[in-house]
Amino acid sequence: MMRRNFLFATWSGGGAVPPVLSVARALRERGHGVRVLADTSLHEEVAAAGVEPIAWTTAPQGDVTDPAKDVIKDFEARTPLGAFARLRDRIVCGPAAGYARDTLAELRARPADVLVAEHMLLGVFTAGEAAGIPVAGLVTTLYPFPTPGAPPPGPGLAPASGPLGRLRDRMLAPLVLKPWGKGLPALNAARTAHGLPPVPSVADAFHRVDLLLVLSPRALDYPGRRFPAHLRHVGPRLDDPAWAGELELPEGDAPLVLASLSSSYMNQRTQLERIAEALGTLPVRGLLTTGPAVDPATIRAPGNVLVTAAAPHNIALRHAAVTITHAGHGTAVKSLAAGVPLVCVPLGRDQTEVARHVEIAGAGITVSKNASPRTIAHAVERVLGDSSYLREARRLAAEIAAETATDRAVAELEALAGRATGRDMGVPGRDTAAPAG
Structure with a gap:
């Protein structure tokens, strides 16, 4: 050429x-x-x-x-x-x-x-x-x-x-x-x-x-x-964006939950804190990335949740059991490409549509952006406990790899x-x- x-x-x-x-x-x-x-x-x-x-x-x-x-x-x-x-x-x-x-x-x-x-x-x-x-x-x-x-x-x-x-x-x-x-x-x-x-x-x-x-x-x-x-x-x-930085994982051997709600500002601080609180009630490790629009220091989180501005999601997903996401296309698809099922919390834009497609594919579930920490925790437990979500995420991963x-x-x-x-x-x-x- x-x-x-x-x-x-x-x-x-x-x-x-x-x-x-x-x-x-x-x-x-x-x-x-x-x-x-x-x-x-x-x-x-x-x-x-x-x-x-x-x-x-x-x-x-x-x-x-x-x-x-x-x-x-x-x-x-x-x-x-x-x-x-x-x-x-x-x-x-x-x-x-x-x-x-x-x-x-x-x-x-x-x-x-x-x-x-x-x-x-x-x-x-x-x-x-x-x-x-x-x-x-x-x-x-x-x-x-x-x-x-x-x-x-x-x-x-x-x-x-x-x-x-x-x-x-x-x-x-x-x-x-x-x-x-x-x-x-x-x-x-x-x-x-x-x-x-x-x-x-x-x-x-x-x-x-x-x-x-x-x-x-x-x-x-x-x-x-x-x-x-x-x-x-x-x-x-x-590809991860250039600003993704280095990976730091929370300590321990419990299942890792990656949580990420948009790289741009969508007034998502409340949802980030609810997710952190939800993960604090579960036997998991949480890696919560706020993106460049939200200061991680402003997010209250329990001891089993590491809050950081950014992380290379592609590498983090090799360790993850579940992703909690706003169903932004990038995070959702990277998770599926890694065979990781999703809990979707759409905030707006195209996210409701992406979340619906994830649900129809059987690779995740959706909760409201107004969901309580208890509801979010139950959703994570459901995805972790039902092997069908992992199976369908891995099916999509194989198709994405071929594509x-x-x-x-x-x-x-x-x-x-x-x-x-x-x-x-x-x-x-x-x-x-x-x-x-």
Whole structure:
């Protein structure tokens, strides 16, 4: 494969960042030229991946490790719809013109063969379309749009059974997409400013790319679900972030429970303390990682629970019997890849959906974010005591191992770079009016 130049784009989106940088690093290790447009708060992490960071100039600059500097501040929202609106208006659609302007300026200064963006950056997609170069979107969680063969993502619904269930799915699909509508004027303003025709819906814009690469295990999604032709499941990225540090385990030989609730701020201090209290009532060792957004010194914990800001989860999971997680995609999938079952405590975002898929797969259970320490302790006891959860987690681990035996994301991006550039590529994604379903 000849050397190509890739321009990546990401934003301070917490768990979405490490998978994007993992792909960028893998391409760099293959000898390609790689640089990454990113918030300045991410530049140290980008450089640690061995690639060149480039700063946004007019697009938003955020830092999810500091609540005051978080662009979205979804922890201030009172409802899931309010949290969604903040993502739509502050990252996806509202600042699309700024993202497009910055990306085009970088492409004019230093052309690239392929533009690769975290899939929420529709302004970056707009720039790639205007520049006429191949564009790939990286979906860093379960595919988040309605498709045939599965319940509409978001509410955490169980798969339909029978005609009434399928009718439910057909009726709910447009309702799930409807809240995107308020972002359409800003998105189309960005498009027309760069000589592109308006799109009929925001959902359409997510698919005006040449490839959508889903960095999630196909085995975790529903078997009968059907996807757009330009979408590829390429397996999860299992690397730990550069800031994970060294592993320190709590003393003793009791079963290890790894607990982790988001690398970004989600107002999770209460839940962290409830988990610590729950583990204090059990004959286990607890390793509780707070992430960079919460000071571990502020978390009260019993003697059998070690609280630390970070730890390399991949190494810790070799010792773990259970993971307690907010069901962020990264932590959930790393646990499953290690064959470790889960107790899920979803806090928001895509986490209810991830938790539902874990439950349907039989690899874990879910408790409310308002669950008491006693309820959390009972959930841990249940997962430890019922071997079916371990069995199903190990089944998924085997499937994930097979899926990640080769780097499919790199192979797809290199193939995309090898095609003719421009708008005449004839890739289905350029002509798809909306997501399937």
